[in-house]
Ligand SMILES: Nc1ncnc2c1ncn2[C@@H]1O[C@H](COP(=O)(O)OP(=O)(O)O)[C@@H](O)[C@H]1O
């Protein structure tokens with residue numbers, strides 16, 4: 001994961017575009033918070049006058065009552081300002097949080113498959129939930145309070161200096177070590193808070209993976225090991241949290257202890273000054289009352305700084321995801337798709353996964369193949385030869401690293417990706433079903449068409465079992481719903497590809513989990529449907545190959561032969577090897593050279 005150093009202000013500055021619409025409300029919240037602080041600071045001033053008035057020999061009783069009334073009003077105003085502040089900031093901050101979450105989700109959706117290979121799901125999850133939550137709380141509370149607290153301390157100390165410069169100076173000097181320690185704290189806390197948030201994300205990934213793989217873990221009796229490694233990760237996170245808490249505790253201790261010491265010293269000096277007649281009792285009272293008002297903001301400095309640093313980390317983590325650019329770019333002027341005949345052409349296609357070593361042969365090393373409109377082409381090759389990868393290129397899940405793939409003579413990179421995806425339907429090897437009804441799963445790419453498309457697709461895929469589920473085609477399947485068998489899942493996925501009624505259909509071994517009888521039925525029906533649809537189908541069994549008009553053999557990153565099944569069988573040794581081994585479980589998928597030697 002990319003991670004770059006940014007300063008606190010740079011990070012916070014990046015929030016500006018999101019926070020801009022709510023800035024007026026935040027400003028109003030800030031004014032209210034400041035108002036509350038000023039009221040609190042004004043009370044000691046009145047108090048000082050009150051004490052001096054009371055002590056006067058010929059004091060005016062009316063003035064005392066007036067001062068009491070003023071204090072009461074100030075106190076009431078303070079409470080009103082605090083309530084208003086809450087009112088102003090809570091809703092707008094949740095709006096920002098929601099907006100940022102939606103834009104993150106949209107961004108993640110736009111990213112390539114390669115991005116998702118790189119980023120753990122837990123990292124994305126914790127960034128979408130926890131980090132944005134932290135940012136919201138900071139916007140609504142931390143940011144405003146930090147400004148208000150700083151201003152309150154500043155005004156408070158100024159008032160204290162005005163009341164008595166000598167006593168005020170004691171506090172000013174005392175603030176020096178606090179500020180110095182504050183810098184150290186910032187550096188340290190920033191590191192541990194980043195660590196803690198990253199570890200939380202990794203932990204989420206672990207939970208996600210083990211929940212997903214629970215069957216495998218159980219079946220292999222690996223529950224214990226999974227628990228151990230989880231415990232270890234959780235321990236690491238706990239240790240980081242303790243470091244975080246220690247760091248905060250130290251700063252809190254310093255921030256509250258030093259002012260206490262200053263207060264003690266000021267008390268001695270203050271009493272002596274009063275005795276000398278250099279200070280009135282009222283001024284002394286007002287000074288300490290102000291010091292008491294300032295004490296609370298000073299104590300909240302530590303937690304507020306911690307909150308700000310955590311928010312900075314959260315902002316950084318958010319923008320790390322947002323800064324990732326998709327390598328699949330939309331063309332500036334997409335070619336409109338009016339009518340596609342369905343001709344697909346692979347012209348000297350090269351492809352290599354980004355994280356594979358630079359040296360060495362490309363995985364796809366000059367694939368050349370032409371599919372005529374409506375043709376069904378089977379793709380065969382040994383395991384790992386790049387068949388699935390080639391199919392993903394057709395849906396533009398990756399971009400070719402050399403050469404081009406053309407639909408009706410136009411490079412597919414000149415179409416908008418949404419156009420491509422509405423004309424190309426896929427069924428991948430690892431069938432993914434969403435937590436939704438059978439109907440929604442099948443009609444995922446089908447657009448407007450309704451029940452008719454559903455019925456036909458389920459019929460072709462021989463997925464009649466769907467009608468017998470507890471709620472028929474409205475039964476919830478996928479992760480949160482009813483579990484289906486591998487063969488059932490595969491047939492739903494096949495139905496989904498068919499229901500989209502695409503011009504180009506790409507099927508990755510769609511019948512592998514079916515029993516022979518069902519496979520025959522599906523093959524029969526597929527043959528009728530595929531007429532008029534250009535189809536590229538990865539085949540692992542000779543019965544699937546029989547579906548195709550022609551067969552292409554992928555070997556060493558290139559198409560080594562193309563032709564009808566019978567012809568290839570007679571003329572191509574590699575093909576003969578694959579076909580015989582495909583139907584012979586023993587040697588299926590092994591490298592022919594290894595088997596022959
Ligand atoms: N996301 C990926 N990142 C890096 N390498 C990959 C990725 N997916 C597949 N590969 C590698 O590419 C090769 C071809 O894989 P694949 O296209 O799935 O082969 P096939 O479908 O013919 O069995 C394999 O060696 C595999 O390890």
Ligand SMILES: [Mg+2]
Nearest residue numbers: 387388389429
């Ligand atoms: Mg494959």
